[in-house]
Amino acid sequence: MSRKRNGKQKQVFRITQARQGLAEDVRGRQRRYVISMSLRTVSVVVAAALWNTERYVAVVALVLSVVLPYIAVVVANAGRETPPGLDRVTAPVPPVRPALLPGEAAASAPGRERTAP
Structure with a gap:
């Protein structure tokens, strides 16, 4: 993208997929x-309050209160990954030359001409 300013072309870059700031991420x-x-705190309170009346609901709340710290740590530590699209900024990959097939190796040797079968 470019803009004209005083008759000169000035290149303008857009940052659409930039990472968010570190403070905002934390x-x-x-x-x-x-x-x-x-x-987790709510589920522990629910488990304690319903233990004598609704045992099944209390057990589910208790299991949830045991599993939630692990999930909370994993979710909280999942951050600062490269956003999709930023990996495409790298240099272009040069084209790969195709390999010769087994029968073409002898025919393409220098000094040999290819004969029709």
């Missing part, structure tokens, strides 16, 4: 972790 991960730990 803030988002902390928010996800706090939300997950809040859900």
Whole structure:
């Protein structure tokens, strides 16, 4: 993309797929972790409150409260990956020359002419 300014071409670059800032990334991960730990706290309270009345619901809430810390840590640590599309910025790959087939090796040797079968 280019713009004209005073009769000269000036190249303008757009950054559409840039990473988010580090502070914003950490803030988002902390928010996800706090939300997950809040859900864990609620599930522990539900398990304790329903233990004598609804045992099955209490057991599900208890299992959820045991599994949620692991999920919260994995989700909170999942960050700062390369966004899709940024890997295409690398230099172009040179074209690959096709390999010779077994019968073509002798026919393409220097000094030999190819004869029709």
